[in-house]
Amino acid sequence: MAALEHGVGRVLISEEEIKARISAMGQRLTAEYAGKRLLLVSVLKGAFVFMADLMREIKLPCEIDFMCVSSYRDGTDSTGTVEVVKDLAMDVREYDVLIVEDILDSGRTLSAVRKLLEGREPRSLAVCTLLDKPARRVVPVECEYTCFEIPDEFAVGYGLDYAEMYRNLPYIGIYVPDSN
Ligand code: IMP
Numbered sequence: 312m313a314a315l316e317h318g319v320g321r322v323l324i325s326e327e328e329i330k331a332r333i334s335a336m337g338q339r340l341t342a343e344y345a346g347k348r349l350l351l352v353s354v355l356k357g358a359f360v361f362m363a364d365l366m367r368e369i370k371l372p373c374e375i376d377f378m379c380v381s382s383y384r385d386g387t388d389s390t391g392t393v394e395v396v397k398d399l400a401m402d403v404r405e406y407d408v409l410i411v412e413d414i415l416d417s418g419r420t421l422s423a424v425r426k427l428l429e430g431r432e433p434r435s436l437a438v439c440t441l442l443d444k445p446a447r448r449v450v451p452v453e454c455e456y457t458c459f460e461i462p463d464e465f466a467v468g469y470g471l472d473y474a475e476m477y478r479n480l481p482y483i484g485i486y487v488p489d490s491n
């Protein structure tokens with residue numbers, strides 16, 4: 312096997328495991344959203360890789376839009392302030408909206424995004440997250456679909472970054488400063 316990137320201590324979820332889980336999640340969403348008007352909303356930047364793969368496993372007509380929020384971080388911890396950096400282009404009112412997130416950590420980002428979109432009165436609103444770190448939750452937030460629960464460690468790869476790096480890794484690894 313190829314050597315890990317500098318800064319990645321170990322692989323947490325392999326490329327094959329990600330693919331299998333997303334395929335199963337896509338099947339479930341295909342059944343649950345049949346006959347609905349599905350709009351996938353990706354929360355940038357981290358969720359764009361997940362959304363690209365997930366949407367191809369949902370065998371239904373669907374539309375997509377993007378929203379960019381910045382949850383101010385101090386190293387690896389969010390500070391509690393969430394700002395909408397780029398808003399959706401679409402009016403969500405006639406849609407069954409599925410928010411696609413990369414990771415649920417303190418819950419602050421998702422809680423803010425959920426409230427914001429709920430206020431715009433979509434037909435329905437649900438969340439699908441790739442990763443969940445339940446041990447880190449500060450703000451309770453509803454999440455209907457979770458691909459993987461992970462321990463309290465800092466994950467990188469498959470869209471997730473540390474200081475904007477590692478997003479292009481095909482697997483999810485644990486960030487360990489100065490490893491390798
Ligand atoms: P929350 O508001 O604390 O739930 O943080 C959510 C956001 O923080 C995610 O959308 C990520 O951008 C980032 N984040 C939280 N934990 C991690 C991690 O382990 N690796 C990479 N980014 C993370």
Ligand code: MG
Nearest residue numbers: 355356357413
């Ligand atoms: Mg993010």
